[in-house]
Amino acid sequence: MNWWNEGPLYQISNVNEFSDNGLKGVDEKLDYLNQMKVKGLILGPIHSVQTDQTSTLELTSINPEFGxxxxxxxxxxxxxxxGMSIVLNLTPNYGNAGISAWFNKAASVTEKLKEACIYWLGKGVDGIFLSDLKQIAKTEAWTSIQAIFNKTDETKKIALMGSVTDLSVDEVSLLLNHTSVDLLLTGLPDPGEAGIKQANVIQKLYASHPQTSLGWSLSGQILGSLASRSQSVPVRLYHTLLFTLPGTPVFSAGDEVGLKKGEKLQAMWDMESQADGANATAKGDHIAVHDFFKALSDLKAKERALLHGEYVSLNSSATSLAYLRLWDQSERFVFAMNWGSDSVSMTLVNEDLPAEGRVRATTNAESLPLDSMVSVKKLELGPKRAVLLSYPYAG
Structure with missing residues (x-):
């Protein structure tokens, strides 16, 4: 495993929205991030550029608005x-009204990009991130960009990461093969799709590529917040999904407390202050979601099956999904979710499954209390619920 496979990554797209004090403010929040077992930050973009103006692009210069x-x-x-790594987002054109992330002509900035990759990696940055990767990967310069990252130092590998949206699973697979990036964020599986299709997407990517290159992210500047994408479903269902898929979960700032569209990131820092009325209710919700997120991250960090174990699909329907994660003789995990409006009864079949499993994470502690034992092979799950079960290796 590489450092980016050892726990969640955390995207801070706008450092001034994340903190009033720019880069210094991110520094001040490292303890908060460390408590969530975050292994790396994807930061920015923070370089200097005027929206849509290629001539103003300075990828080796930090916009003074940020620090x-x-x-x-x-x-x-x-x-x-x-123990936390920093990845710098060098996507060139990042203004609100930008014509395209690559000025509609990625080839025009490749020399500046190569220069910036070498410059920032030389300063100790642990990786480079590029949005809309398909555009830059089509240029003749892509091979020479790749070559910068093929040089591994003696202690720690540097990472080339990217993201794409609105691509099919087959297009994503082709792009992964062509680019050989260390980690690709795909926006898949689509929460709006049926469980059967989501299961097929996960299986295709897992079967075709090492899980070390699979980044699971359902939020971001283009996609919006995780809670906004799943408005009819509690965000904790998708926390559980992302933390248990084979690969690296990647979250955007605010996802860990379930921030919805229109809510400011300041709400994260308000959790420690006094609140009353409606604010008290929202604060309580944010704290509960945050605690759930931290518990899942703790599990991911210490359980080998969740970190790098095999993935086995167990069940899928229009509104439900279930799979098994297992590694050698380590504790096994079964994840199941039901985002439909009706209860489901899942028949799970695999020779490794026992009769019962222990509840390790649950979105409904009333019907499925933590540490209780429940049937694995015939799993009953209420509407808009998710559960993570575990059981020991039986030999």
Whole structure:
């Protein structure tokens, strides 16, 4: 495994929205992130550019609105001491009204991109992230960009990461083969699709590529917040899904507390302050979601089956999904979710499954209490519920 496979990654697209103090503010929040077992930050973009103006692009210069290079260096040093890596988003055109992430002509910025990759990696950045990867990967310069990342230092591998949206699973697979990026965020599986199709997407990607290259992210600048994408379904269902899929879960700032569209990131920092009335209710919801997120992240960090175990599909229907994660003689895990409006009864069949499993995470502690024992082979799940069960290796 590489460092980006050891726990969740956390995207901070706009450092000024995340904190009032830009890069210094991110530095001040490292303890908060460390408590959630975050292994790496995908930061920015933070470079200088005027929207849609290629001539103003300075990928090796930090926009003073966000801070200075000295601020970034301090952040790098402190993050590394906490075992956290920093990936810099170098997507060139990131203004609100941008014509395209690559100015509609990715080839025009490839030389600046190569120069910036070498520059920032030399400063100790642990990886580079590129949005709309398909555009830059089509250029003749892509091979020379790849070559920068094929040089591995003696202690820690640097990562080339990217993201795409609105591609089919077959298109994603072709792109992974062509680009050989270390981690690709795909926006798949689509929460709006039927469980059968989601299961097929997961199986295709898992069967065709090493799980170390699969980044599971359902949120971001283009996709929106995780809670907004799943408005009819509690966000904790998708937390559980992302933390248990074979690969790396990637969240956007605010996903860990279930921020919805229109809610500001400041709500994360308000969790420690006094609140009353409607604010108290919202604060309570955010705290509950945050605690659930942390518990899942703790499990991911210490359970080998969840970190790098095999994935076995067990059941799928229009509104439900279930699968098994297992590794060698380690504890096994069964994940099941039902985002429909009716209860479901899942018949799970696999020679490894026992009669019962222990509840390790649940979105409904009343009917499926933590640490209770429930039937595995005939699993009953209420509407809009998810559960994570475990059982020991039986030999």
């Amino acid at each position: 200075t290079e000295s601020d970034l260096q301090t952040l790098l040093d402190r993050a590394h001491r906490k």
